[in-house]
Amino acid sequence: MRTRIIAALIAIPIVVIPIYLGGFWGLMLGIGVTVLGSMELFYMLQAGGYHPLRIIGVPWAVMIFLSGWDVDSIQRSSIQVTGLLTGPTIWVMERISLPTTTVLVVGFIVTLTYSLFVTDKPVHTWLTTSIGAIYLGVMLGQIVGLRFLPNGFWYVLLGFGVTWANDSAAYFTGVTLGKHKLWPRLSPKKTWEGTVGGWIAATLAGAFLAWALPVGIGPLFGAIAGFAMGVLALFGDLSISMIKRQVGVKDTGNIFPGHGGMLDRLDSLLFTLPFLYQAVFLFARNP
Numbered sequence: 001m002r003t004r005i006i007a008a009l010i011a012i013p014i015v016v017i018p019i020y021l022g023g024f025w026g027l028m029l030g031i032g033v034t035v036l037g038s039m040e041l042f043y044m045l046q047a048g049g050y051h052p053l054r055i056i057g058v059p060w061a062v063m064i065f066l067s068g069w070d071v072d073s074i075q076r077s078s079i080q081v082t083g084l085l086t087g088p089t090i091w092v093m094e095r096i097s098l099p100t101t102t103v104l105v106v107g108f109i110v111t112l113t114y115s116l117f118v119t120d121k122p123v124h125t126w127l128t129t130s131i132g133a134i135y136l137g138v139m140l141g142q143i144v145g146l147r148f149l150p151n152g153f154w155y156v157l158l159g160f161g162v163t164w165a166n167d168s169a170a171y172f173t174g175v176t177l178g179k180h181k182l183w184p185r186l187s188p189k190k191t192w193e194g195t196v197g198g199w200i201a202a203t204l205a206g207a208f209l210a211w212a213l214p215v216g217i218g219p220l221f222g223a224i225a226g227f228a229m230g231v232l233a234l235f236g237d238l239s240i241s242m243i244k245r246q247v248g249v250k251d252t253g254n255i256f257p258g259h260g261g262m263l264d265r266l267d268s269l270l271f272t273l274p275f276l277y278q279a280v281f282l283f284a285r286n287p
Helices: 002-021 023-047 054-067 071-076 087-096 100-118 122-148 152-177 192-212 219-247 262-266 269-285
Strands: 181-183 187-191
Touching: 002 023, 002 152, 023 054, 023 122, 023 219, 023 262, 054 100, 054 122, 100 122, 122 152, 122 269, 152 187, 152 192, 152 219, 152 269, 181 192, 187 192, 187 219, 192 219, 219 269, 262 269
Parallel strands: none
Antiparallel strands: 181 187
């Protein structure tokens, strides 16, 4: 427990400060998370007997992530961008960021060509590399979109708060009251009681944070979004649990002592924060 607490106290400022600063520092954090997360995913798949191409998949995931920083797309958005991108970062992104469709098409072609002519199991290689790169690149790119919104830092904190409230309440409710297993095949410790407790906490946290933070949405919208994020947090968790069980590993990695790997920490957030971005974006455009 002591190791977990120390690791969390170190990791929180390393994550929160770059998100708050945005620009170059947010870019470096995003690239680092994308690289580590995709490497963990591909190593897990390889341990399970699949054949992903890390040499292609990791850079492809990064390029998909960077396509979420496309300056032209952001400036065309109906929601005004406020003070996140610094001048040097814009200059760099204008030269290395490509449209998402371009990155996807080129990545598919390169991966398929390499798989057909170089690997023994081209279908395994092509599909696992493509799904891994797109999964992480797209989801993390959506989190960038959330940070680009006016008051985007506070939206990210709202998403973090709701997700952590859901996970914490689900754990403690499950430990104290849990009797009925939710999905033993994927996650033997999860119970229906813990799951419902998490959803209630996520709903209340969404309403409170929408009221307390300067995000411009009301408590009702926050409560509805909070409940939806609670449900999605469960599926984000189960998605990584499914992969770990199928390939036979306990954790996705060991970068966080006592907490596991990058994907162990990101599993729920990869579902909740992109949803929050889409919900707020649509709500802001169509009040």
